[in-house]
Amino acid sequence: MKNLLSIEGIDKGRFHALLNNSQAMLEIAQRDIKKVPALRGKTIVNLFFEPSTRTRSSFEIAAKRLSADAINIAVSNSSSKKGESLLDTARNLQAMSPDAIIVRHNISGAVNFLAKHLTKTAIINAGDGTHEHPTQALLDCLTLQRHFCIDGKKRENIEGLTVAILGDVLHSRVARSNIWAHGLLNNKINLIGPTTLIPDEFAAEGLFGDARIKIFRDLREGLKGVDVVICLRMQLERQEGFFVPSLDEYSQRYCLTKKIIAECAPNIVVLHPGPINRGVEISSDVADGDKSLITDQVESGVAVRMAVLLDCVASPTEILEP
Ligand code: NCD
Numbered sequence: 658m659k660n661l662l663s664i665e666g667i668d669k670g671r672f673h674a675l676l677n678n679s680q681a682m683l684e685i686a687q688r689d690i691k692k693v694p695a696l697r698g699k700t701i702v703n704l705f706f707e708p709s710t711r712t713r714s715s716f717e718i719a720a721k722r723l724s725a726d727a728i729n730i731a732v733s734n735s736s737s738k739k740g741e742s743l744l745d746t747a748r749n750l751q752a753m754s755p756d757a758i759i760v761r762h763n764i765s766g767a768v769n770f771l772a773k774h775l776t777k778t779a780i781i782n783a784g785d786g787t788h789e790h791p792t793q794a795l796l797d798c799l800t801l802q803r804h805f806c807i808d809g810k811k812r813e814n815i816e817g818l819t820v821a822i823l824g825d826v827l828h829s830r831v832a833r834s835n836i837w838a839h840g841l842l843n844n845k846i847n848l849i850g851p852t853t854l855i856p857d858e859f860a861a862e863g864l865f866g867d868a869r870i871k872i873f874r875d876l877r878e879g880l881k882g883v884d885v886v887i888c889l890r891m892q893l894e895r896q897e898g899f900f901v902p903s904l905d906e907y908s909q910r911y912c913l914t915k916k917i918i919a920e921c922a923p924n925i926v927v928l929h930p931g932p933i934n935r936g937v938e939i940s941s942d943v944a945d946g947d948k949s950l951i952t953d954q955v956e957s958g959v960a961v962r963m964a965v966l967l968d969c970v971a972s973p974t975e976i977l978e979p
Contacts, residue, residue: 664837682960696725699756719962779969794834799957821847824889840868849879880921
């Protein structure tokens, strides 16, 4: 059984193979019959302890496109509401012989903890606390690969870019997984936001391996020379205490607007993992504008999750013919 728990520590070859296989999976979504038999007879469980629209449906669609049986456990209706521990819930699910359990949990480390105890099923991290969200980083990279290397044919690969991550980095698992991914790709990383949301330690040597990180407190400064900006939602549900004086004040300084892009980085492309808070971290004219790759990210998400499921559950020689 193979797990996918984090981008930190992922084998470089596996990372690139996942990206390349994801690219191949994109084609299946264009077919009339969007189904291949690769995971026929396999069972995939979506175990989500936090709200999710995109990630959960994306994993479910991915599993179904590969002909696996996919079930969703709505935790609000599950035995965890009766006091069952995470491990007991997961052990019971494992006893039903699923091939993979996809887990989202509000506690950092919860998914690694399960992976340590459940050895008969693949465990895939769909986001744990503020720790990691590996499939999000992969789908962000696939979106960039499509934009730079396929659609625009501007580059051979997505190495050597400067990537800005804007906003609530401290509470973001998307940011952490992307920092590891862009470190692996040898890209420069500009983190942009206030000290409360991006402490200076984020740029400390060795914290993210060899990743080349710079911190900017000023949005305009941070966007200079950047190829890509990843906007982050202000993750109020994970914040304990006050990190910004008010959302209004925050957006005055850090909301990504069309005007600022035109002024500082007219050639950038914009990513956002969703859900978007329009007018807080990103303005509608950017989210819906021609720099935005946000819906491409959602499309890439299904392809990435198909590739991840194949990698974790199928043998490498499975057939992908319709
Ligand atoms: C992200 C998450 O849950 O970490 N969303 C997602 O998976 N699409 C980001 C967020 O919630 O802001």
